[in-house]
Amino acid sequence: MINDLAAPHRSQAHGGALQRGRRRRARVSVGSVSDDAVPPLGGIPEPDDAEVGRRFAAGDEQALAWAYERFAGQVHGMAVRAFGPGPDAEDVTQQVFVSAWTGRTGYRPEQGPLPAWLVGICRHKIADTWVRRDRQRRAAEAAVTEARSAVDSTGPQVDTAVADRVLLLGELQQLGQPQRGIIELAFFEDLTHTQIAERTGLPLGTVKSHIRRTLERLRTRLEVDGAALHA
Amino acid sequence: MPHCTPEQLALAALRERLPDTDTTHLAVCAECRAEVASLQRGVDALAVRELAAPEAPVPPPPSVWSGIAAATGVSAAPRPEVVAGSRRPLTAVPADRVRPVTPAPRSERPAAAGVVRPQWSRLLLAAAAALVVGVGIGAGVVALGTGDDDGLAVAAAALDPLDDRGATGEARAVERPDGSRVLELDLSAADPDDGFYEVWLIDEAVEDMYPLGVVRGGGEVTLEVPPGVDLTEFPVVDVSLEPLDGDPRHSGVSVARGVLES
Numbered sequence: 001m002i003n004d005l006a007a008p009h010r011s012q013a014h015g016g017a018l019q020r021g022r023r024r025r026a027r028v029s030v031g032s033v034s035d036d037a038v039p040p041l042g043g044i045p046e047p048d049d050a051e052v053g054r055r056f057a058a059g060d061e062q063a064l065a066w067a068y069e070r071f072a073g074q075v076h077g078m079a080v081r082a083f084g085p086g087p088d089a090e091d092v093t094q095q096v097f098v099s100a101w102t103g104r105t106g107y108r109p110e111q112g113p114l115p116a117w118l119v120g121i122c123r124h125k126i127a128d129t130w131v132r133r134d135r136q137r138r139a140a141e142a143a144v145t146e147a148r149s150a151v152d153s154t155g156p157q158v159d160t161a162v163a164d165r166v167l168l169l170g171e172l173q174q175l176g177q178p179q180r181g182i183i184e185l186a187f188f189e190d191l192t193h194t195q196i197a198e199r200t201g202l203p204l205g206t207v208k209s210h211i212r213r214t215l216e217r218l219r220t221r222l223e224v225d226g227a228a229l230h231a
Numbered sequence: 232m233p234h235c236t237p238e239q240l241a242l243a244a245l246r247e248r249l250p251d252t253d254t255t256h257l258a259v260c261a262e263c264r265a266e267v268a269s270l271q272r273g274v275d276a277l278a279v280r281e282l283a284a285p286e287a288p289v290p291p292p293p294s295v296w297s298g299i300a301a302a303t304g305v306s307a308a309p310r311p312e313v314v315a316g317s318r319r320p321l322t323a324v325p326a327d328r329v330r331p332v333t334p335a336p337r338s339e340r341p342a343a344a345g346v347v348r349p350q351w352s353r354l355l356l357a358a359a360a361a362l363v364v365g366v367g368i369g370a371g372v373v374a375l376g377t378g379d380d381d382g383l384a385v386a387a388a389a390l391d392p393l394d395d396r397g398a399t400g401e402a403r404a405v406e407r408p409d410g411s412r413v414l415e416l417d418l419s420a421a422d423p424d425d426g427f428y429e430v431w432l433i434d435e436a437v438e439d440m441y442p443l444g445v446v447r448g449g450g451e452v453t454l455e456v457p458p459g460v461d462l463t464e465f466p467v468v469d470v471s472l473e474p475l476d477g478d479p480r481h482s483g484v485s486v487a488r489g490v491l492e493s
C-alpha cells in the first residue's frame with residue numbers, strides 16, 4: 001500500500017520506559033494526550049480504516065469524525081513540519097479535512113487508503129501556502145523597495161521552486177497507477193527502485209521504465225508551463 | 232563508449248547509486264549529464280522533506296475541528312478528548328486583545344480560520360521585539376508597565392539566554408479584570424530548523440512545571456496561566472526547544488529563562 005498510515009491512536013509509541021530530559025514528568029493540564037492508546041468508546045466496535053474510507057466516500061458524516069480522530073495528528077504533523085506550530089499549520093490541517101469532505105466523491109477507496117489520499121491533499125495545501133507566502137513576501141519586498149525609492153533594478157524574484165511544486169503536484173495527480181505510487185515512493189519515502197520493486201512486487205524493469213517515463217513527463221510539464229519560462 | 236540507458240539516467244536524477252560502468256561514463260559524457268540535470272528539476276521540486284511522508288503526529292488544537300465543523304456543517308464530532316487533543320493549548324488571543332508592547336505597526340489578523348494572514352509583518356514584529364528586549368536586558372529587570380484595559384501587570388521577568396543560541400526575551404504576568412491571568416511573552420530567537428519553542432512555568436526547585444504553550448522565535452504570545460497555579464510557587468519562566476516527537480514532557484533543553492518578580 002502506498003503511503004499507508006496506521007491510525008495515530010494505534011501507532012503512537014508508549015512513552016513509559018525512557019524518561020527524557022533531566023526533569024520529572026511535567027504536569028500536563030486537562031485535555032492532554034496521554035501516552036496510552038485512546039480507550040474505545042463504550043465497547044462499541046469501530047470500523048477499520050478501509051470501512052471508514054468507504055463511508056467517507058459515501059458521505060457518512062461520522063466517517064469524517066473518525067477520519068479526524070485517526071489521521072488529523074498525521075496531517076497536522078506534516079503541516080507543522082512545513083510551517084512550525086501556529087496559524088499556517090492549523091489552516092493547512094483544517095483545509096485538508098474541509099477539502100477532503102467537500103471533494104469526497106473524488107476519493108476512490110480502491111485506489112488507495114484514505115490517509116494516503118489525505119496526505120496527498122495536504123501536500124497540495126502546503127504547496128499552496130508556499131505560493132501565498134511567496135506572493136506576500138514579494139509584495140512586502142516591493143513595498144520596501146518603493147519606500148526606499150531604491151534605484152537598484154533587482155526586482156522581487158519569483159521563487160521558481162514554489163511554482164514548480166504546485167504544477168508538478170497537479171501533474172502527479174494525473175498519473176494512473178502504478179506509476180503514481182512508484183514515483184511517490186521514490187519522492188516521498190526515499191526508496192530506491194530496488195526497494196520499490198520489493199515493496200510493490202513489480203518487476204525491476206517495470207519500476208525503472210515507469211520512473212523514467214514519469215520523470216520525462218514532469219520535465220515536459222515544466223518545459224511547457226514551468227515558472228522559469230514565464231518569469 | 233555507449234551512452235547510459237535512459238532508465239539509468241532517470242535513476243541518476245533520483246540520486247540513486249549506479250553501477251561503475253554508468254558512473255564512469257557520466258564522468259566523461261556531458262550529454263548524459265545534461266540529460267540527468269534536465270530530469271532532476273522535477274525531482275528537486277518534489278523530493279523535499281516538507282512533502283515527504285508524515286513522521287511524528289502532532290495533535291491539532293481544538294480550534295481546527297471547530298473550523299472544520301463550521302465549514303462542513305457536519306453534526307457528527309470526534310470524541311471530545313481527541314478534539315481537545317492539543318496537549319499545548321495555543322490560546323491564540325486575537326491580536327486586538329493583546330496589549331501592544333510597542334507602537335510598531337501590526338498586521339490585521341482576522342481571528343476567523345481559513346483567512347489569509349499576512350506573514351511578512353512578523354519581520355516588523357521581530358525588529359520591534361528586539362528593541363524591547365534590549366531595554367529589558369540593560370535594566371536587568373523588566374518594568375511592570377502601568378497596565379491598561381486588558382489587565383494589570385503583576386510580575387515580570389527578563390529572560391536570559393541559557394545556551395549559545397542567545398535567545399532572550401521578556402515575560403509579564405497580567406491579571407485581567409475577570410480574574411484570569413495570562414503570561415505575555417516576547418522571544419527574540421532564531422526559529423529552530425526542527426521543532427519549536429515552548430513556554431513553561433517551573434518551581435524554584437526545578438522539579439515541577441506546567442506547559443503554557445508555544446512561542447515562535449521573534450514572536451510574542453499571550454498564554455493563559457492555568458487557574459490555581461501560584462506564580463510565587465512557580466516563578467520561573469522557561470523557554471524550551473522541543474523536538475517534534477510527540478512527547479509532552481519538557482525536552483530538557485532550555486534556551487532562555489527568567490524569574491518573575493513583582
Ligand SMILES: [Zn+2]
Pocket residue numbers: 233234235256260261262263264
Ligand atoms: Zn553519454
